[in-house]
Every structure is written in structure tokens, then in C-alpha cells.
Amino acid sequence: MPTTPPPEQQTSQSPLQGVLDVLSIIRRRKGIILFGIIVGAALGTLAILKLPEKWESQAQIHIIRHDPNLATEGSENSSPNDFRRMEDELANQMKIMSSHKIVKAALEAGLKNEDGTPINMMNLPSIMEELADDQNPIDYVIDNLYLSLQGEEGNIAVNGGHWIYVTFEHTNEADTPRVLKAILAAYQEHITETYQNPVNEAAQVIGGVANKAREEWEGIREKYKTFMESSQIYTTTGDTVNVYLNSLNDYETQLRLLQFERYAAESRLEIIKESLEPENMERFTDYQRLALVDSKHVERLGLLLSVENLEISVATNAATSEAFQAQQYTRAETANTEFDKLLSARLDLKAKKTEYADNHPKVIEAEENLQDLEKFLVEKKDDVPPPSTEALTPIDTSDLIRAYVSLLEKDLEDLLRQETTLVTFRDMAEAKAKEVATFKLNEELLRDEKELKKELFTNSNRRLEDISLLEDYELLKVQSMGNIDDVKSAKVSILYGIIPGGFVGMMFGLLLAFVIDLADSTFRSPEQIRNTLNTAVLAHVPRLNVRRLTKLADKKSKLSPVLVTYHIPQSPEAEIFRSLRTNLYFGTHGQSPKVVQITSPNPKDGKSVTTANLAISLAQTGKSVLLIDCDMRLPMVDKLFGLSTTVGLSDVLRGEAEIQDAVQETEVKGLTALVCGPVPDNPAELLNQESFTSLLAVVREQYDYVIIDSPPLLVVSDATAIAPRVDSVILNLRFKKNGRPEATRAMEILQSVDADVLGVTMTGYDSQGGQYYSASKYTSFGAKESRSYYTSYTKTARKEKV
Numbered sequence: 001m002p003t004t005p006p007p008e009q010q011t012s013q014s015p016l017q018g019v020l021d022v023l024s025i026i027r028r029r030k031g032i033i034l035f036g037i038i039v040g041a042a043l044g045t046l047a048i049l050k051l052p053e054k055w056e057s058q059a060q061i062h063i064i065r066h067d068p069n070l071a072t073e074g075s076e077n078s079s080p081n082d083f084r085r086m087e088d089e090l091a092n093q094m095k096i097m098s099s100h101k102i103v104k105a106a107l108e109a110g111l112k113n114e115d116g117t118p119i120n121m122m123n124l125p126s127i128m129e130e131l132a133d134d135q136n137p138i139d140y141v142i143d144n145l146y147l148s149l150q151g152e153e154g155n156i157a158v159n160g161g162h163w164i165y166v167t168f169e170h171t172n173e174a175d176t177p178r179v180l181k182a183i184l185a186a187y188q189e190h191i192t193e194t195y196q197n198p199v200n201e202a203a204q205v206i207g208g209v210a211n212k213a214r215e216e217w218e219g220i221r222e223k224y225k226t227f228m229e230s231s232q233i234y235t236t237t238g239d240t241v242n243v244y245l246n247s248l249n250d251y252e253t254q255l256r257l258l259q260f261e262r263y264a265a266e267s268r269l270e271i272i273k274e275s276l277e278p279e280n281m282e283r284f285t286d287y288q289r290l291a292l293v294d295s296k297h298v299e300r301l302g303l304l305l306s307v308e309n310l311e312i313s314v315a316t317n318a319a320t321s322e323a324f325q326a327q328q329y330t331r332a333e334t335a336n337t338e339f340d341k342l343l344s345a346r347l348d349l350k351a352k353k354t355e356y357a358d359n360h361p362k363v364i365e366a367e368e369n370l371q372d373l374e375k376f377l378v379e380k381k382d383d384v385p386p387p388s389t390e391a392l393t394p395i396d397t398s399d400l401i402r403a404y405v406s407l408l409e410k411d412l413e414d415l416l417r418q419e420t421t422l423v424t425f426r427d428m429a430e431a432k433a434k435e436v437a438t439f440k441l442n443e444e445l446l447r448d449e450k451e452l453k454k455e456l457f458t459n460s461n462r463r464l465e466d467i468s469l470l471e472d473y474e475l476l477k478v479q480s481m482g483n484i485d486d487v488k489s490a491k492v493s494i495l496y497g498i499i500p501g502g503f504v505g506m507m508f509g510l511l512l513a514f515v516i517d518l519a520d521s522t523f524r525s526p527e528q529i530r531n532t533l534n535t536a537v538l539a540h541v542p543r544l545n546v547r548r549l550t551k552l553a554d555k556k557s558k559l560s561p562v563l564v565t566y567h568i569p570q571s572p573e574a575e576i577f578r579s580l581r582t583n584l585y586f587g588t589h590g591q592s593p594k595v596v597q598i599t600s601p602n603p604k605d606g607k608s609v610t611t612a613n614l615a616i617s618l619a620q621t622g623k624s625v626l627l628i629d630c631d632m633r634l635p636m637v638d639k640l641f642g643l644s645t646t647v648g649l650s651d652v653l654r655g656e657a658e659i660q661d662a663v664q665e666t667e668v669k670g671l672t673a674l675v676c677g678p679v680p681d682n683p684a685e686l687l688n689q690e691s692f693t694s695l696l697a698v699v700r701e702q703y704d705y706v707i708i709d710s711p712p713l714l715v716v717s718d719a720t721a722i723a724p725r726v727d728s729v730i731l732n733l734r735f736k737k738n739g740r741p742e743a744t745r746a747m748e749i750l751q752s753v754d755a756d757v758l759g760v761t762m763t764g765y766d767s768q769g770g771q772y773y774s775a776s777k778y779t780s781f782g783a784k785e786s787r788s789y790y791t792s793y794t795k796t797a798r799k800e801k802v
Contacts, residue, residue, distance in 0.1 A: 024525075025513060025514060025517045026510070026513065028513075028517065029509075029512075029513030029516060029517060032509050032512055032513045032516065033506060033509035033510055033513055034509070035509060036505040036506055036507075036508045036509020036510075036512065037502045037505045037506045037509060038502075038505065039505050040501040040502050040503070040504045040505015040506065040508065041497075041498045041499075041501045041502035041505060042501070043501050043505070044496075044497035044498055044499075044500055044501020044502065044504070045494055045497045045498055045501065046497070047497055047501070048492055048493075048494050048496060048497030049494075049497075051491075051492060052171055053171065053489070053491060054169050054170065054171055054489070054490040054491065055169065055170060055171070055172070055173045055176045055487050055488065055489060055490055056167050056168065056169045056170075056176065056487070056488055056489075056490035057167070057168055057176045057177040057180045057484050057485075057486070057487050057488075058165065058166065058167045058482060058484075058486075058488075059165075059166045059167075059180060059184060059480055059481070059482050059484050060163055060164075060165055060166075060480075060481040060482040061097075061163065061164040061165075061166060061184070061478060061479070061480060061481070062162075062163060062478070062479040062480075062481055063089075063090065063093060063162050063163070063164060063477070063478055064162075064477040064478075064479075086162060090149055090162055090164060093164060094147045094149075094164060096187065096190065097145075097147060097164070097166065097183070097187050098142055098145050098147060100138060100142070101190075102183065102186050102187050102190060103138050103141050103142055103145070103183060103186075104138050105186040105189075105190075106121075106141075106179070106182040106183040106185065106186035106187075107120070107121045107122045107124075107137060107138065107141065107179075107182065108120060108122055109182065109185070109186060110122075110182055121137075121175075121178070121179060121182060122137055123137075124137070124175060124179075126170065126171060126172035126175045127140055127141070127170070127175070127179075129171075130170075130171055141168070141179060141183075144168060144169045144170060145166070145167075145168050145183070146166075146167045146168075146169070147164060147165065147166050147167075148164075148165050148167075149162075149163070149164060149165070166180065166183075166184070168180040168183070169490045173487050176487055177484045177485050177487055180484055181484055184480050184484075187478070188478055188480075191478050206460065206463050206464050207464055209460050210457070210460035210461050210463075210464050213453065213456045213457040213460045214457050214460075216453045216456075216457075217450070217453040217454050217456070217457045220446070220449055220450045220453050221450060223446065224446045224447065224450050228443070244429050244432035244433040244435075244436055245429075245433040245436070245437075247429040247432075247433075248426065248429040248430050248433050251422055251425050251426035251429055252426060254422055255419065255422045255423065255426060258415060258418055258419050258422060259419060261415060262412065262415040262416070262419065265408055265411055265412050265415065266412065268408060269405065269408040269409065269412065272401065272404065272405055272408070273405065276401065276405075341373060345366075345369055345370040345373050346370060348366050348369075349363070349366040349367060349369075349370050352366045520739075521739035521740045521741055522735075522739045522740070523733065523735055523739070523740065523743070523762075526540060526762060528740075529733060529743070529760060529762060532740055532743065532744060533731075533743060533744065533747050533760060535731075535747070535757055535759050535760060536583075536758075536759040536760075537759060537760055537761075537762060538580050538583045538584075538730065538758065538759040538760065538761050539576050539577070539579055539580040539583070539761045539762070540576065540761075540762050541573075541576055541577075541606065541610055541761055541762065541763040541764075542572075542573060542576065543763075543764055544562050544564065544573065544609070546561060546562060549561040549562060549564060549567065549568070552567060552568055553567040553568075554567055557667055558641065558642025558667065559640065559641055559642060559666075559667055559668075560612075560639065560640045560641075560642075562609050562612075562613075562640070563609075563612055563613055563616060563640060563641075564577070564613060565577050565578070565613045565616040565617045565620065566616050566667070566668055569620070574613075574617070577610075577613040577614055577616075577617045578617050580610075580614055580617070580761060581614060581617040581618055581621070583758075583759070584596065584614070584618075584758070593726075593727030593728035593756075593758065594700055594703075594704070594705055594706060594727055595696060595699075595700055595705075595706040595708070595725075595726040595727045595728075596705070596706070596707055596708065596726060596727065596728050596729070596730060596758070597630075597708045597710050597719070597722050597723060597726040597728070597729045597730070598610060598611040598614070598707065598708065598709060598710065598729075598730045598732055598761075599710045599711070599712065599713055599719040599722075599723075599729065599730075599731060599732065599746075600712050600713070600731065600732040600733065600734075600746075601712060601713055601714045601731075601733065601742045601743055601745070601746035602712050602714055602715065602742060603634070603712050603715060604734075605712070605732050605733065605734045605763065606732060606734060606763035606764070607709065607712075607732040608631070608636035608637070608640065608709050609640070609763075610732050610761055610763065611627070611637075611707055611708075611709040612627065612636075612637065612640045612641070612709075614707060615627040615671055615705075615707045616668050616671060618671075618704075618705050618707070619668050619669065619670035619671035620668070620670075622670065623670060623704040623705055624670055624672070624702075624703045624704045624705075625670060625671050625672070625703060625704065625705045625706075625707060626663065626672050626673070626674060626699050626702070626703040626705070626706045626707070627666075627671065627672070627673045627674070627707050627709070628649060628673075628674045628699075628706065628707070628708045628709070629648070629649065629673070629674065629675050629676045629709050630649065630676075630687065630708050630709060630710045630711070630718065630722055631676065631709055631710060631711045631718070632649065632650060632676045632679055632680055632683035632686070632711075632718070633679070633683060633711055633716060633718070634711070635675065635676035635679070636709065637673055637675050637676070637709060638673075638675040638676065641666050641667070641673055643664050643666070643673055643675050644664065644675075645675055645676065645677055645678070646677070646678075647661060647662045647677055648662055648674065648675040648676045648677020648678065649662065649674050649675065649676055649677055650676060650677045650678055650679070650680045650683075650686060651677050651678065652674075652677075652691075652695060653686040653687075653689060653691050653692055653695070654680075654686070655691065659674075659695065659698060659699065662674055662677065672703070674699075683711075683716075683718055684716065684717055684718050684721060687718055687721040687722055688721045692721075692722075692725070693725055696725055696726070708722060708726060710722050710723075713745075713746040713749050713750070714742060714745060714746060714749075719749075720749060720750075720752075720753050723750055723753050723755035724753050724754060724755060726755075727756065728756050728757070728758040729750055729755045729756065729757050729758060730757075730758050730759060730760070730761060731743075731746060731747065731750065731757060731759075731760045731761075732760070732761045732762075732763060733760055733761070733762050733763070734762070734763045734764045735762060735763070735764035
């Protein structure tokens with residue numbers, strides 16, 4: 001469906017499209033580009049021919065960089081980075097050789113004559129003649145001094161040798177080698193001063209550093225010796241032994257154990273005293289108080305009670321105590337065992353109930369086991385005999401508790417005295433341990449300083465020995481090779497003028513071609529029309545070869561040979577008009593317009609031929625079509641179809657004829673034409689009358705399609721009177737004849753009257769070669785054609801009056 005493309009689709013272009021646009025500009029303006037290349041090459045050649053004669057002298061500089069290891073170790077050490085370093089060195093030497101300092105020294109020192117007198121070349125006549133207004137001899141020599149590298153294969157050359165090629169160009173054949181020799185001599189002198197003298201200076205500096213390091217090392221040795229002799233700390237050949245630190249650790253351990261024992265005794269004493277308080281006498285029984293006595297004090301309490309109670313024999317007490325203790329142990333073990341069994345049975349039952357249901361066999365079995373165990377324990381409880389009380393003498397528990405309190409208080413006094421003594425010994429050991437640690441730290445610092453001074457002294461002596469071997473040793477050796485006196489012509493090849501000149505001329509021609517092409521306001525492609533007018537392109541109508549079409553047309557037919565849809569319906573040209581018909585079927589917004597106006601910006605754009613062929617292609621589909629010629633200034637429908645002009649549109653609009661009397665059948669089935677008829681004096685007024693609107697309303701009902709051929713938009717205002725009354729308007733353009741300003745203005749006129757523009761058709765497309773007409777085939781519409789258009793209309797109108 002031929003709808004107006006969105007703006008973002010109209011303006012966007014692919015990179016390939018941009019390249020094709022540039023190539024099309026080059027193809028169109030190739031003459032201008034070729035002219036620029038020729039002019040540029042000619043000017044470049046002329047410039048080369050006008051250059052003065054020059055001579056050149058060349059020298060090859062062999063640079064050998066000796067490895068310092070060759071003098072110190074007797075062999076060279078090379079690495080993959082050596083070539084990169086040598087490249088940097090060569091670049092540095094090239095900078096030095098072409099520097100202002102070297103060239104100035106060379107020109108001032110000059111060369112010596114045969115009698116030995118020096119020649120100052122700063123004011124050499126041949127150089128002074130070539131100087132520019134703001135140039136001095138040094139800058140002139142530097143500008144004509146060329147240095148390059150050759151023979152770089154990407155690895156280290158034999159013996160580290162590399163080459164620098166030096167060339168000097170000058171207009172005087174005799175002075176050219178003399179200047180180059182002076183430059184090489186100044187460079188050689190600079191190398192000697194730079195790479196030999198610094199070695200000797202470095203030897204003196206390092207020698208001073210070595211002597212100072214020796215003095216410092218001897219001083220620190222004496223200081224370390226004195227420190228060790230004055231120490232009273234026991235030392236070994238390995239590390240210093242801190243015996244006080246071990247004693248300190250032992251005292252700390254004993255003190256912690258003693259404090260723990262004291263804390264336990266204080267806690268037990270506090271609990272027993274609390275139980276003896278009056279308010280707690282009834283809370284605790286005597287047996288509960290006796291349970292607080294620990295095993296360590298049981299025997300001591302028994303001994304005290306034996307001494308106080310002389311009526312009780314020692315043997316009886318001992319036997320009673322042993323029997324009682326035996327029964328207590330047996331009872332405790334039995335109770336613990338029974339409790340463990342009962343607890344295990346209950347836990348097993350709980351686990352079974354968690355895993356299985358209550359009526360599960362395993363749950364029932366666990367419940368029975370628990371019941372049996374509980375029954376057994378009840379029965380066994382009755383069988384346990386009570387403790388024996390035979391021959392036991394009653395003991396006063398209060399005396400026993402008071403005796404135990406006295407023992408605890410005595411023990412606390414002893415523990416405090418022992419703790420005080422251990423704290424004193426610990427503090428003494430700690431002070432001695434700190435003293436030993438301080439000594440050890442100072443000894444390590446002095447030892448590290450001694451080793452550092454020794455290493456510095458050793459390295460300084462080794463470096464001094466290496467430097468001494470490099471005294472008067474050439475680290476960089478420079479040798480001049482080649483015959484400097486062999487002077488050659490340095491005339492520039494003519495190709496150096498043709499190629500750059502042609503390139504500059506080509507760039508200038510391209511720039512001029514782009515400027516001219518940008519200034520050209522004519523359309524070059526359908527894409528330009530689509531992007532500029534913001535509307536769809538409905539068809540590309542090719543150039544019609546009238547001579548060929550005349551031969552192929554039906555000789556008996558009155559229809560013009562350019563009506564290819566009738567004479568040659570199977571031709572490619574006719575297929576283009578059928579594609580236009582297809583686009584018309586879809587129309588805009590999915591609705592096919594019935595009344596369609598075809599106009600153009602200027603005369604001779606081919607709109608009448610396009611209109612007639614479109615009408616024929618619509619009729620060939622079986623539709624009823626009416627073709628109206630509203631171009632009453634220069635009518636073409638009657639000429640294209642061979643119809644009579646006696647009665648036509650002008651008569652209908654003036655009310656002098658009816659529509660059915662004015663229309664004429666054509667040779668095309670289904671196609672009826674309403675020609676202009678007699679040319680009126682006021683066509684614009686006739687088209688603006690209400691009678692024209694009524695006419696369109698009548699024919700809209702009688703025919704399937706109404707196609708109107710209207711005058712150009714930019715010449716007369718007739719088309720603007722028709723556009724608001726029709727369903728759609730097709731704007732016909734011709735390639736290159738109608739520029740962008742004319743087409744844009746025509747589109748603005750249609751938009752100003754609210755016309756529904758269906759799209760544009762483009763005529764002048766060369767279907768044979770895929771090219772558009774050149775500018776020479778068509779000219780843009782101007783004042784001359786406007787006068788011709790009006791003149792033709794005036795003559796026709798005058799003839800009709802007669």
C-alpha cells in the first residue's frame with residue numbers, strides 16, 4: 001500500500017547507500033576530477049623542473065657498542081632486549097649528529113687547508129646564497145642533512161655493530177663533501193668526550209665511596225667487640241640463652257596453681273560459714289554440712305576427733321569407718337547403674353513413639369520393657385539391707401564442722417604466705433629476663449649494622465675493580481666508512497612531482513565536484529525525491545522511444561504510439577503503468593480513491609502521457625473509467641486519443657451541453673473521455689464554479705474511476721482549484737528537469753489547499769541502462785517556457801473564437 005513512509009525511515013541511509021552516493025557523484029563529475037588530476041600533475045612536474053641542481057655526499061657510520069662485561073668478565077652477555085636497546089641508542093645517535101650543537105661546532109671548526117690553517121664554514125658563500133630570509137647556516141645544513149638506518153634484521157649484529165647512513169645535499173659540488181666531513185669530525189669528538197671521560201670520573205667517585213665504607217666497617221667491628229666483652233650474659237656460639245625467662249615461666253605456673261587452690265579454699269570456707277549462720281541452721285541438716293567436707297580433709301578430721309575423744313579406741317573407729325565407706329560406695333554404684341538403665345529405657349520408648357505409631361509392635365515392646373524394669377527396681381529396693389550400726393560410737397557433727405573450719409582457715413594462711421614468696425621471686429626473674437632481652441636486641445642491631453657495612457665495603461671494592469678495568473676503554477666506537485668525496489647528483493625524479501601533484505589535483509577536483517553537485521538542485525534518484533517530499537514514489541516511468549513505439553503501434557488505430565498500455569500491453573513500459581494502477585487500487589488508508597487528479601510542477605513533465613496510460617490500464621481490468629482533460633490551456637487528451645474537440649468540458653461547465661452529450665467513447669473498451677472542447681478565455685474561473693463540483697458528483701456515481709489531467713502547479717492556478725474536490729492527487733515529476741525547489745514548492749501548494757497527495761511518479765528513468773537522463777537532455781522550467789505555455793494557450797483560444 002503506497003503510504004507515506006515515516007520520517008525516520010526516509011532520512012536513514014545505510015553506509016552502503018552513502019558509498020553509492022559518493023560513487024555516483026564521482027561518475028557524474030569525472031570530467032572535473034580528471035581535469036584536476038591533469039592540472040595537479042602538470043604543476044608538480046613544473047615545480048620539479050624549476051628546482052636547482054643539487055649534489056649529495058654520503059657516508060656510512062659504523063657504530064659498535066662494547067659490552068662492559070667484556071672488560072670485567074672476559075665475555076659478552078646478550079639478551080632479547082639488547083636489540084631494542086641498540087635501536088634506542090641508534091636513534092639517540094642520529095638525534096645527536098643532526099643537533100644544533102654538533103652542526104654549529106662543525107661549521108665553526110671547519111676543515112684545514114693544505115697549509116694547516118682552519119677554514120670557518122659558517123660564512124661559506126655557497127651556503128649563504130641558499131639561505132632564506134629568516135634562516136641561518138646551521139638551520140640550512142640541518143634541513144639538508146638526512147640520516148637513516150639500514151640492515152636491521154631484528155637481531156643483534158656481529159660484535160654489536162650497526163650502521164647509520166648520513167647524506168648531505170647541497171647546490172655546490174665541491175662544498176658538499178667538505179661540510180659532511182666537518183660534521184663527522186665534530187660528532188667523533190663529541191663521542192670521545194661523552195663515552196670515555198665519564199668512566200674515569202666514575203672510578204674516582206667509587207674509590208672515595210669504597211674508602212669511606214672501609215672506615216665505617218672497621219669502626220663497627222670494634223664497637224661490636226667492645227659490647228660483647230662488656231656483657232655478663234651467658235652466650236653460646238649460636239644464639240643468646242635467656243635462663244631467666246625460663247625461671248619466670250616456672251614461677252608464673254606455680255603462682256597460678258597456688259592462687260587456684262586458695263580461691264577454692266576461700267569459696268568452700270565461705271559456704272560452710274554461711275551454713276552455720278543462725279538463720280541457716282534449720283535450712284541445712286548436719287549430714288548436708290558434712291557433705292561439704294572434701295576427701296582431702298576427711299582423714300585429717302578423723303585424726304583430730306581421735307585425739308579429742310580418748311574413750312573411743314583407734315582400732316574400733318578405723319573398722320567402723322571402713323565398713324561405712326564400703327557400704328556407701330556399693331550403694332552409690334548400685335543407684336547409678338539402676339538410674340542409667342531406667343533412663344535408657346525411657347529414652348528408647350520416646351524415640352520409638354516419635355518414629356512409629358502408638359500401636360506399632362516396636363512401641364508396644366519398648367513399653368513392656370520399661371514396665372518390667374520399674375517393677376524389678378521396686379522389688380530390689382526392699383532387698384537392700386540397712387547399714388550396720390553395731391559397735392558405732394555417736395559423733396558430734398557440730399564439733400566435726402568446727403574442726404573443718406579451723407583447718408580451712410589454717411590452710412588459707414599458709415597459701416597466702418606461699419603466694420607472697422612466689423610473687424617476690426617472679427618479679428626478680430622478670431627484671432632479669434628484661435635485661436637479657438634488651439641485651440639481645442642491642443646485640444642483633446650491632447650485628448646487622450656490622451654485616452651491612454661489610455657488604456657495602458665488599459661491593460664498593462668489587463665495583464672499583466670493575467671500573468678500573470674500563471678506564472680508557474671505548475664503550476662506543478664510531479667509524480666512518482665509504483668514500484665521502486664521491487659526490488652524486490641529487491636531482492629529484494620527475495615522478496616526485498607527477499604523483500603528489502596528481503594526488504593534490506585529484507583531491508581538489510573531488511572537492512570541486514562535491515561543491516558543484518551540492519549546488520545542483522535537481523533530483524538524481526528516487527531516494528532523493530522520497531526524502532525531500534516526504535511521500536511515496538508510486539512508479540518510475542522510463543523514457544519512451546517514440547520512434548520505436550511508432551513502428552510497433554497499430555497503424556489503423558487513432559491512439560498515439562506513446563500509449564504503450566494499449567499498443568504494447570506486454571512491454572516492460574506497460575507493466576510500469578500497471579504497477580501504478582495497483583498502487584492506486586490500495587490508495588491511502590486502505591481505501592481506493594475514485595476521483596484522481598494528476599498534475600506536475602512544470603509543463604512538459606509527461607503528466608498527460610502518464611494520465612492516459614493509467615486510464616487505459618484501469619479500463620483493461622473491466623472497470624468503467626472516465627478521463628477528463630482539465631488542462632484547458634494546453635489540452636492533450638484529444639490528441640492522444642484522436643477525439644473531436646467540438647464539444648467538451650468547457651461547454652458543460654458553461655451550461656451549453658449535457659455530460660452525456662460531451663463524453664466520447666475511445667477505442668479502449670470501458671474508457672470514456674471528456675476532452676477540453678473549445679478553449680475558454682477563463683479556465684480558472686470555470687474550474688472554480690459550482691458547476692465543476694456538480695460535474696464531479698455526477699460522474700463519481702456513473703463511473704468506477706475518474707482520472708483528471710490538470711495543468712502544471714507552478715505556472716497557473718487551475719490545478720489548485722481541482723485538488724480540493726478530488727479524492728487523491730498524484731504529482732508527476734521528471735528526473736533532473738525539476739529541481740528540488742520546484743518540487744518542494746509544488747508539494748507546498750498542494751498541502752496549502754488540503755489536497756490528499758497519494759504519491760509521486762517519476763518520468764525520465766532510463767530502463768535500458770539503469771540511469772537517469774543527463775542534465776543536457778532537459779532544462780529546468782523558467783520564464784521562457786512559461787511564456788511559451790501561455791502563448792500556445794492564447795493562440796488556441798483565439799482560433800476557437802474565430
